[in-house]
Amino acid sequence: MPPLLDIQNLTVTFDTDDGPVTAVNQLSLTLEQGQILGLVGESGCGKSVTAMSILRLLPQPSTRITSGKILFHGHDLLQLPTAELQDIRGSRISMIFQEPMTALSPLHRIGNQLVETLQIHRKMPRKQAWPTAAHWLKRVGLPDAEERMYAYPHQLSGGQRQRVMIAMAMMLDPAVLIADEPTTALDVTVQAQIFDLMHEMHKNNTGMLFITHDMGAIWQMCTHVAVMYATEIVETGTVQEIFSNPQHPYTRALLAAIPANTAPGNPLPAIPGAVPSPRNLPKGCHFSDRCPHAFDKCHAQHPDLYPTPCGQSRCFLSEEKT
Amino acid sequence: MNNALLTVQSLATYFPVKKGIFSRATHDIRAVDQVSFSIEPGEALGLVGESGCGKSPLARTILMLENATQGNMFFEDTDLLSASPAQLRRLRRNMQVVFQDPFASLNPGMTIMELITEGLIVHGLIQRSKRAEVAATLLQEVGLDPDMGNRFPHEFSGGQRQRICIARAISTRPKLLICDEAVSALDVSVQAQIMNLLMKLRQELNLAFLFISHDLGVVSHFCDRIAVMYLGKIVEIGSAHEIMHNPRHPYTKALLDAIPKVGSDKSERLRLPGEIPSAKNPPPGCPFHPRCRFAIDSCRTTPPTLQPCERNTKHQAACHRRDDTLQ
Numbered sequence: 001m002p003p004l005l006d007i008q009n010l011t012v013t014f015d016t017d018d019g020p021v022t023a024v025n026q027l028s029l030t031l032e033q034g035q036i037l038g039l040v041g042e043s044g045c046g047k048s049v050t051a052m053s054i055l056r057l058l059p060q061p062s063t064r065i066t067s068g069k070i071l072f073h074g075h076d077l078l079q080l081p082t083a084e085l086q087d088i089r090g091s092r093i094s095m096i097f098q099e100p101m102t103a104l105s106p107l108h109r110i111g112n113q114l115v116e117t118l119q120i121h122r123k124m125p126r127k128q129a130w131p132t133a134a135h136w137l138k139r140v141g142l143p144d145a146e147e148r149m150y151a152y153p154h155q156l157s158g159g160q161r162q163r164v165m166i167a168m169a170m171m172l173d174p175a176v177l178i179a180d181e182p183t184t185a186l187d188v189t190v191q192a193q194i195f196d197l198m199h200e201m202h203k204n205n206t207g208m209l210f211i212t213h214d215m216g217a218i219w220q221m222c223t224h225v226a227v228m229y230a231t232e233i234v235e236t237g238t239v240q241e242i243f244s245n246p247q248h249p250y251t252r253a254l255l256a257a258i259p260a261n262t263a264p265g266n267p268l269p270a271i272p273g274a275v276p277s278p279r280n281l282p283k284g285c286h287f288s289d290r291c292p293h294a295f296d297k298c299h300a301q302h303p304d305l306y307p308t309p310c311g312q313s314r315c316f317l318s319e320e321k322t
Numbered sequence: 323m324n325n326a327l328l329t330v331q332s333l334a335t336y337f338p339v340k341k342g343i344f345s346r347a348t349h350d351i352r353a354v355d356q357v358s359f360s361i362e363p364g365e366a367l368g369l370v371g372e373s374g375c376g377k378s379p380l381a382r383t384i385l386m387l388e389n390a391t392q393g394n395m396f397f398e399d400t401d402l403l404s405a406s407p408a409q410l411r412r413l414r415r416n417m418q419v420v421f422q423d424p425f426a427s428l429n430p431g432m433t434i435m436e437l438i439t440e441g442l443i444v445h446g447l448i449q450r451s452k453r454a455e456v457a458a459t460l461l462q463e464v465g466l467d468p469d470m471g472n473r474f475p476h477e478f479s480g481g482q483r484q485r486i487c488i489a490r491a492i493s494t495r496p497k498l499l500i501c502d503e504a505v506s507a508l509d510v511s512v513q514a515q516i517m518n519l520l521m522k523l524r525q526e527l528n529l530a531f532l533f534i535s536h537d538l539g540v541v542s543h544f545c546d547r548i549a550v551m552y553l554g555k556i557v558e559i560g561s562a563h564e565i566m567h568n569p570r571h572p573y574t575k576a577l578l579d580a581i582p583k584v585g586s587d588k589s590e591r592l593r594l595p596g597e598i599p600s601a602k603n604p605p606p607g608c609p610f611h612p613r614c615r616f617a618i619d620s621c622r623t624t625p626p627t628l629q630p631c632e633r634n635t636k637h638q639a640a641c642h643r644r645d646d647t648l649q
Contacts, residue, residue, distance in 0.1 A: 042509040143596070159597055187372040187536065188580040189594040195582075196593070213509060216582035243584060257514040259543035260583060264562060267521060268543070270514035274479055 002074065004207040005031040005054070005093075005176055010068035012049050012058070020064075021278050023049045025231040027068070031176065036198075036208040038218040038239070040254075041228035042275050047211050050228075051180050053078075054209075055089050072176070091121040094169035098181040100161035104153040110137075110164055111149030114171070121172055136167040140197055159190035166197050177201060180211045195221055215258060219243060227251045230286040231278050237311030247313040249291045285315070293317060326360040326396075327497055327530050328384070333357045333393035335376075335383045339602065350391075351601045353379035355554035357393075358628075363497065366524065366531035368545035368562065370538055370577070372598050376554040377534045381502050384532070385419055386410065397498075415445045415494035422503035424483035428475040434461070435471035438490040445494055456493075464489040465519060481512035485519065492523060500532045505540060517544060538581055542566045550574045553601055553609040556628065560637030570631040570639040572614050608642070616643050 012024040024046040031037050039047045052058045054070055054077065070077040072093065077085065097103045105113060114133035118124040124132065130149070137145035140163040153161055162182060169177055179198065183191035198221065202208060210221055218225055218239065225242045227235040227250065235248040246252045255261065256269040273290045276282060282289050288298040297316055305312040306319045335354040338347035353376045361367050369377050382388045384395060386402060395402040397413055405413065418441075421427045428437055435457040442448045448456055458468035464485040475483060484504065491499055501520070505513045521544065523529060535541050541548055542562045549559040550571065558571040569575045576594040596613050599605055608626050611617040620642050628638040632645055 042511060157597060187598075188582075189372060189576060190597065191582075192580040192593060214582070215510070216584055219584045219586070220582035254510060255584070257510045258584065259514075259517070259539045262543065264543050265521070267518045268514035270518055271511040272515075274481060274512065275509070 001033065002071075003030040003032050004035075004072070005029075005209070006069075006071040007050070007054070008069045008071070010050065010053060010070065011066045012046070012053055013064045013066045015062050015064065018279070022231055023063075023278055024053070027231075027233055029226055029233065029236075031207050031209055033207060034202075034205065035224050036202055036210055036222045038222035038225045039209060039211045039228060040213065040215065040218050040225060042213060044275060044278070045228040046231045046278070047228050048180055051095070051178050051209065051211050054178060055093060055095060056085060057095075087121075090117065090168075090174075091172050092174055093176040093178065094172065094174040095178040095180065096162070096165045096169055096182045098184050100158070100165045101153060103165060104161060106153055108152075109149065110151050110153065110156070114149075114164070114168055117168055118171065132171065133167075136171040137164070140164075140167045140170070141193065142167075159186050159193070162186060162190075162194055163197070166194065166201075170197075170201055173204065174206055176207050176209065178209045178211070181213070182210075183217065184212070184214075191217075215243075215255060227254070230276055230281055232286065232314065233305070233312075234287065234314045235308075235311065236305075236313075237308060241308075241310045245309070247308045247311075247318050248287075248315045249293050249317075250287045253290075325362070327363045327365075327398060328532075329360040329394075329396040330384065331358050331394040331396075333380070333383060333395060334391045335379050335388050336391040337379075349602070352554045352604065353601060354383055357551075357554075357556055359549055359556065359559060361498065361530050361532060364524075364528045364530055365547070366533055366545040368541035368548040369532060369534045369551060370536060370541050370548060371551035372536065372577075374598055374601065375551045376601070377536075377551055378502055380551070381419070381500050381532065381534055385417065385500060411445075415441065415447070416497045417500065418491035418494065418496040418498070419500045419502065420484070420487050420491050420504040422506055424480055424487050424507070425475075427487055428483060430475055433472050433474060434478075434486055437475070438486060438493055441490060441494045447494060460489040460493055463492070463523070465515075479512075481508055481515060484508065484512075484516055488516075488519065488523070492527065492529075495527065496529070498530045498532065500534070502534045503536070504533075506535060506537065513540070520544065538566070538578060539583075550577065553598065553604050555609065555640065557610065557641070558639040559628065560631070560634075560639075564634075564637045568637075570637070570644040571610075571641045572616055572643075573610050574639075576613075608640070616646070618642065 007029040010024055010027045014021045014023050027050060041047045053065055065078055111133060115126060115129040118129040118132060134146050134149050137148060142148050142160055142163050183194050222239050224238055226233050229250050235251045246255060253271045262268050271290050284300050285298045285303050288294045303314050303316050305314050306322055308318055333354055334356055336350035336352055339349055339351060341348045371377055379388060383390050390403055435453055438460050439453045439457050454471060457471040461468045461470060466485050505516050533545055545562050548562050548565040549556045552573050558574045569578060594613055605612050607623045608621040611621040626640045626642050628640045631637045631639050
């Protein structure tokens with residue numbers, strides 16, 4: 001069976017006043033049926049740009065996808081005419097964002113926004129769409145769902161708005177859900193409720209790409225992980241394997257920096273320095289400047305992805321092992 | 323008086339809700355409601371809770387940025403609410419603050435040197451001619467290049483800006499540093515660096531902290547004691563170890579359970595239904611009872627107060643069933 005979503009050698013370039021900057025470099029990822037794939041990394045590593053590329057949501061013409069393919073059921077989404085892509089957006093591949101306020105129209109009632117989605121994608125008559133939409137609002141646990149259909153987005157809390165977004169995504173039963181930091185702006189107790197809803201979608205056979213910077217959230221939600229650092233993927237694997245036996249020094253450092261892994265009051269094993277700007281990446285391995293294991297080759301040559309027991313790692317130390 | 327650095331007694335901050343063309347105050351939002359605690363010299367007290375529970379209004383009231391509606395606050399032996407402006411001015415150098423957003427809290431038109439020495443000059447602690455020299459020392463203290471004094475905030479990353487905010491906060495050698503979500507906006511690797519810096523400074527300068535965060539992991543790593551807030555009230559307070567390993571209030575338990583912890587069992591977690599109710603119209607009795615699985619009749623009518631748990635006066639919870647073994 002072909003993978004649900006197959007990203008091959010994706011390169012995304014931003015045109016800036018100071019010339020072109022590569023935000024995502026030769027990135028390949030596959031999302032198989034039944035997987036929840038976590039894409040984890042720090043701000044600016046290119047994880048959101050990758051997600052936005054899938055549905056071609058990046059601003060034109062300042063952003064260019066300079067190479068690569070994104071295959072969905074054998075069709076390259078990057079080559080698809082806009083009209084055909086429109087049918088896929090929302091209906092086959094849904095996306096939820098960090099800030100639901102910006103994803104909902106502030107001028108329209110929640111109910112109308114949900115109904116419109118059903119009218120467009122399911123060709124459902126309004127009379128039938130209204131109770132269907134109300135049913136889904138109830139499903140995602142919004143109190144007084146029927147009344148809330150008449151509410152405007154600003155009358156709901158952040159958690160409630162995210163529930164509306166999830167209801168909108170769930171009711172079309174998409175094959176793929178892309179969730180870009182869906183709970184970062186929410187409290188932990190609300191986050192736990194949203195995670196439950198996403199797990200429910202997963203049980204209904206929706207594959208997910210889950211983007212976050214929180215390793216704890218990856219553990220809780222995902223089956224597989226891809227770690228990004230400075231425009232590229234540095235490690236992939238199953239959640240179990242990445243957490244118990246991380247191969248890339250960056251993955252190891254990210255896990256070590258979580259306060260829970262150090263006894264209270266003791267210094268945290270922080271990663272020295274800062275994430276390099278995509279404008280000014282180190283020659284050789286992008287992590288070499290901050291890596292405790294770096295040797296001469298790391299500073300001179302750029303590593304490929306080498307196979308590990310259940311994934312890949314972009315590190316010369318992993319090359320030696322194979 | 324005891325020897326506490328900061329003592330807060332039955333503090334309340336209400337925000338009036340105004341309605342109608344005459345802007346008459348119809349009722350109050352009780353942002354901070356009957357809060358009492360103290361911080362010893364050199365001690366770090368963590369304050370956790372969900373958004374809207376009143377953490378920030380409490381910090382702002384202590385800093386005298388909001389007017390307290392009721393209660394008492396003492397810094398060492400000075401009554402903050404009745405102190406004269408001149409007294410307060412002298413006190414302010416002892417109480418400093420670091421906010422969440424380092425992009426919003428640095429004036430973009432000032433150089434780093436001006437920013438971090440402004441407090442010293444306002445308080446007359448150094449002469450203007452010494453500025454560059456003192457700034458260089460401060461920058462070094464927070465792990466920045468001492469030659470960066472002539473640059474402007476926009477030239478720095480988020481983590482570096484937070485270091486600048488910390489340099490400014492410690493410049494007057496305060497006794498108490500209030501950190502309001504100071505590491506929440508930072509990436510994990512940078513967050514660890516800033517936490518390490520705060521721990522180092524705490525030791526070197528014997529700083530006391532009021533450390534506000536929604537992240538219990540960060541708070542429990544940094545603090546000696548933790549206070550949990552819900553709807554303007556402290557519902558549990560105790561040593562970090564007790565709160566993390568022996569929580570007595572169901573809300574604290576739910577909060578701990580909701581944190582996605584690496585290596586934890588993914589299925590068995592206590593879910594907290596619903597959301598934090600509006601502070602405009604808090605439920606009667608215990609404010610947490612509509613979401614609490616353990617609520618009994620008395621929870622719906624009688625508001626619980628902070629009481630010792632298992633006779634331990636240092637661990638208190640505002641719950642009628644705090645010592646109930648059924649929980």
